[in-house]
Amino acid sequence: MKIKVGFGFDVHQLKDNHPFIVGGVDLQHHKGAFGHSDADVLLHAICDALLGAANLRDIGFHFKNTDPRWKGISSIVILKETVKLIAEKGWSIGNIDAMLCLEAPKINPHIPAMQQNIAAAIGMDIEDISIKATTNETMGFIGREEGVVAYAVCLIERPR
Incomplete structure (x- = not known):
């Protein structure tokens, strides 16, 4: 079995009165992520990790x-x-581990729904999808609620 690890990162600006979609969940908050798509920072970081692991840019x-x-x-x-x-390219996903960094809203109550959305989209067990969240202790653009950041790692595998 051949395995590879990928790393992903994404950042989006937060704007007042804008939708805030994270992990496919619509978070009710006074600010939301701005971007060309729905600006789901978590899913974008996961996609970058998967693409990177498979050497797909x-x-x-x-x-x-x-x-x-x-x-x-x-x-x-x-x-x-x-x-x-x-x-x-013959790859399947072994697991995903992701971290969100934002001041608000609290993410913990939404993690099971995010895991379920991701699992349903990619055909995985939610036990193989880890999502965590932290704040930036009120420092920098994250602390001022000007932006949101996500990091993700994944393992992909295929027969040799």
Whole structure:
């Protein structure tokens, strides 16, 4: 069995009175992430980790923010397309571990729904999808609630 590890990172600006979709969950908050798609920072970091592990470049290469096909699209669709891309190279996903960094809202109550959304999109058991969250202790652009960051690692595998 051949295995590879991938790392992903994403950041989005937060704006007042804008939707805040994270892990496919609509968080009710006075600010939300801004981007070309639905700006789901968690799913974007996961996609970058998967694409990187499979040596398929990055999310911006495959889902350009200048392409009208991706304007406002759910990042669940982008995740499903990413899984298809890595499957075309013979890879399957072993596990995903992700970390969100934001001041508010609290993420812990939403983690099971995020895990379920991701598991359903990629055909995995939720036990293989770890999501954690932390704050930036009120420091920097994250602490001022100007942006949100996500990191993700994944393991992919295929027969030799």
